[in-house]
Amino acid sequence: MRSFKNILVTGGAGFIGSHVVRRLTNKYPETNIVNLDLLTYAGNLENISDIEHSENYAFVKGNICDRDLLINLFKKHNFDAVVHLAAESHVDRSIANPGAFLETNILGTAALLEVAKAHWIHENGAFKNAETGSTNHNLKNVFYHISTDEVYGSLGEEGLFSETTSYDPRSPYSASKASSDHIARAYHHTYGMPIVISNCSNNYGANQFPEKLIPLMIKNICDQKSLPVYGQGLNVRDWLYVEDHANAIDLILHQGASGSTYNIGGLNEWSNIDLVKYLIQVVDEKLQRPKGSSDGLITFVKDRAGHDHRYAIDASKIERELGWKPSETFEVGLEKTVTWYLENSEWLNKVVSGEYEKYYEQHYGK
Numbered sequence: 001m002r003s004f005k006n007i008l009v010t011g012g013a014g015f016i017g018s019h020v021v022r023r024l025t026n027k028y029p030e031t032n033i034v035n036l037d038l039l040t041y042a043g044n045l046e047n048i049s050d051i052e053h054s055e056n057y058a059f060v061k062g063n064i065c066d067r068d069l070l071i072n073l074f075k076k077h078n079f080d081a082v083v084h085l086a087a088e089s090h091v092d093r094s095i096a097n098p099g100a101f102l103e104t105n106i107l108g109t110a111a112l113l114e115v116a117k118a119h120w121i122h123e124n125g126a127f128k129n130a131e132t133g134s135t136n137h138n139l140k141n142v143f144y145h146i147s148t149d150e151v152y153g154s155l156g157e158e159g160l161f162s163e164t165t166s167y168d169p170r171s172p173y174s175a176s177k178a179s180s181d182h183i184a185r186a187y188h189h190t191y192g193m194p195i196v197i198s199n200c201s202n203n204y205g206a207n208q209f210p211e212k213l214i215p216l217m218i219k220n221i222c223d224q225k226s227l228p229v230y231g232q233g234l235n236v237r238d239w240l241y242v243e244d245h246a247n248a249i250d251l252i253l254h255q256g257a258s259g260s261t262y263n264i265g266g267l268n269e270w271s272n273i274d275l276v277k278y279l280i281q282v283v284d285e286k287l288q289r290p291k292g293s294s295d296g297l298i299t300f301v302k303d304r305a306g307h308d309h310r311y312a313i314d315a316s317k318i319e320r321e322l323g324w325k326p327s328e329t330f331e332v333g334l335e336k337t338v339t340w341y342l343e344n345s346e347w348l349n350k351v352v353s354g355e356y357e358k359y360y361e362q363h364y365g366k
């Protein structure tokens with residue numbers, strides 16, 4: 001197992017990043033964690049307020065596209081690993097306005113790769129070239145790029161995405177993530193840079209911005225607002241509890257083979273309409289409302305442009321090689337998630353208050 005002295009985490013104020021930063025900070029007290037995040041509408045320091053005074057943790061507000069900032073941070077902290085989660089992450093926003101996705105997800109990742117490569121070669125000498133077939137790459141350093149299963153495109157009724165499935169991204173979001181995966185892999189093959197990549201299915205849990213399906217529906221059921229289901233609600237997603245993803249990221253960072261890709265998934269497929277109905281049951285029960293009282297809120301709306309039909313992950317490689325399996329059942333994970341949102345209505349109101357929306361509009365237009 002590798003160990004690191006100084007890790008740069010990007011996007012650690014967002015949904016998944018906050019769970020990852022908390023885990024790394026608490027579990028590895030000897031490792032310094034620097035969290036670089038631009039605090040866009042999706043980033044919120046309250047997500048990690050419990051660790052802000054930890055001795056081995058520091059926050060830096062900044063843009064991953066800012067090379068000078070990255071160079072200075074590498075000089076100051078001498079990072080030996082990068083865990084890269086910062087991204088624009090919502091498909092609907094990417095359809096409305098792809099520009100920010102291309103900038104952050106593609107150019108930002110390219111900037112991080114370039115600065116990390118230059119710093120590590122300067123500090124530790126050249127990487128061994130991957131083309132020699134040597135597995136003895138320079139493992140003092142790891143650049144870990146966190147990606148999505150959406151790069152593989154859309155499945156029909158059968159089959160699963162594996163690590164060898166051809167890329168076929170179909171939304172501006174997934175195309176931008178596919179581009180960054182390709183650039184990261186190119187740095188491994190061309191320069192022998194030690195890169196690991198994981199492609200994960202849809203996450204759910206505490207602190208997810210209520211634009212994504214599960215927190216949006218929880219919020220609207222509570223507020224008795226309509227529940228917009230795209231098309232017929234027959235699209236299928238494979239849901240994974242965010243703590244299970246954070247655990248997989250921890251394992252891959254410390255034990256993943258250099259140059260490797262790992263698919264991560266929940267073995268937990270739900271059609272959107274079935275999931276929304278299930279959420280209604282759970283939320284209504286928690287709020288002690290009569291059974292079925294929110295059923296009428298379901299509203300079928302115009303389908304998303306280019307809506308991918310089905311995502312489902314074959315996670316056998318990470319199970320075989322690193323012993324990872326999801327540990328939370330969907331029933332319990334969803335119950336915990338609903339409870340978290342009910343107990344954190346202040347957080348919910350703050351993040352949708354428009355403060356973050358204004359930031360987004362100022363920078364990227366409506």
Ligand code: NAD
Pocket residue numbers: 010011012013014015016017036037038039040041042043044062063064065084085086087088089090104108146147148149177199200201202203204208209
């Ligand atoms: P999120 O939108 O909740 O958080 C993204 C974070 O990145 C925010 O804190 C934001 O402020 C920050 N950020 C955005 N642009 C930045 C920039 N230019 N510079 C610095 N920071 C910036 O996203 P998430 O759902 O937590 O996803 C995190 C990562 O995991 C992304 O790379 C995403 O593609 C990937 N992923 C997400 C899911 C999912 O279901 N949410 C599934 C698989 C993979």
Ligand code: TYD
Pocket residue numbers: 090091092202211212213214216228229230233235236237272304
């Ligand atoms: P989302 O949470 O945006 O994740 P992704 O598009 O990355 O899979 O959406 C999950 C599914 O839910 C997707 O099929 C689109 C659908 N959806 C709705 O039907 N209504 C909504 O309001 C949202 C946000 C999503």
